[in-house]
Amino acid sequence: MTRFVYNTASTLNGFLADDEDSLSWLFSVPGAAEAEDGMAHFLAGVGAFVMGATTYRWVLDNDERENEGSWAAAYGELPCFVVTHRALPTPAGGKVRFVSGAVDTWVADVEREAGEKDVWLVGGGDLVGQFDDVGRLDEIRVSLAPALLASGRPLLPRTIGSDRLRLTTVKQEGQFAELSYRVSRPV
Numbered sequence: 001m002t003r004f005v006y007n008t009a010s011t012l013n014g015f016l017a018d019d020e021d022s023l024s025w026l027f028s029v030p031g032a033a034e035a036e037d038g039m040a041h042f043l044a045g046v047g048a049f050v051m052g053a054t055t056y057r058w059v060l061d062n063d064e065r066e067n068e069g070s071w072a073a074a075y076g077e078l079p080c081f082v083v084t085h086r087a088l089p090t091p092a093g094g095k096v097r098f099v100s101g102a103v104d105t106w107v108a109d110v111e112r113e114a115g116e117k118d119v120w121l122v123g124g125g126d127l128v129g130q131f132d133d134v135g136r137l138d139e140i141r142v143s144l145a146p147a148l149l150a151s152g153r154p155l156l157p158r159t160i161g162s163d164r165l166r167l168t169t170v171k172q173e174g175q176f177a178e179l180s181y182r183v184s185r186p187v
């Protein structure tokens, strides 16, 4: 059965990006590039991925604009669902589909694309919260960086208690602490 896995890096105090959507706190961590290599193993088990409009625009504005073809190199034809109200460009060679509105109106399409594999929830945090709101968040895998920010984009702005989270793995990857939690459905 398809599992929905939120896999991301975060500051130690729970931010995905700073207030200007910068990830400089992440890329300045020694060994950050090597830690990203671990994503290749994760991606092998992923059949589709989902991201919000801000995250998608960040990838296009940074990776793809600086290095055309980087999307195709990273994801090939792995289906990506971008959640947005807007008309946005698509990267060369990418298989990107735009969806909008309540998660439960399009989540079956994501699941169908993923087949027997997992769905990677890239973020942002509120979008992942929308999946949890409809009981479609199965795992949180977070790589905590040795950095803190006074404010920024939140990791997951929902109240989820220890009754719903089970710590399954703790790993050190260089300067990152990778924690995995199984998430049970809200009652």
Ligand SMILES: NC(=O)c1ccc[n+]([C@@H]2O[C@H](COP(=O)([O-])OP(=O)(O)OC[C@H]3O[C@@H](n4cnc5c(N)ncnc54)[C@H](OP(=O)(O)O)[C@@H]3O)[C@@H](O)[C@H]2O)c1
Binding pocket: 008, 009, 010, 015, 016, 017, 020, 021, 022, 023, 026, 051, 052, 053, 054, 055, 056, 058, 059, 083, 084, 085, 086, 099, 100, 101, 102, 103, 122, 123, 124, 125, 126, 127, 130, 153, 154
């Ligand atoms: N540290 C990491 O590894 C990591 C991982 C992921 C993201 N990030 C960063 O974290 C930040 C996240 O940004 P964010 O908090 O703004 O989240 P986001 O999920 O990337 O984007 C939010 C936007 O997505 C659209 N959206 C969300 N839900 C929707 C729905 N149900 N229907 C239609 N549109 C919907 C809306 O944009 P419109 O209405 O304008 O279309 C909304 O403003 C970005 O800077 C990103 O680069 C970092």
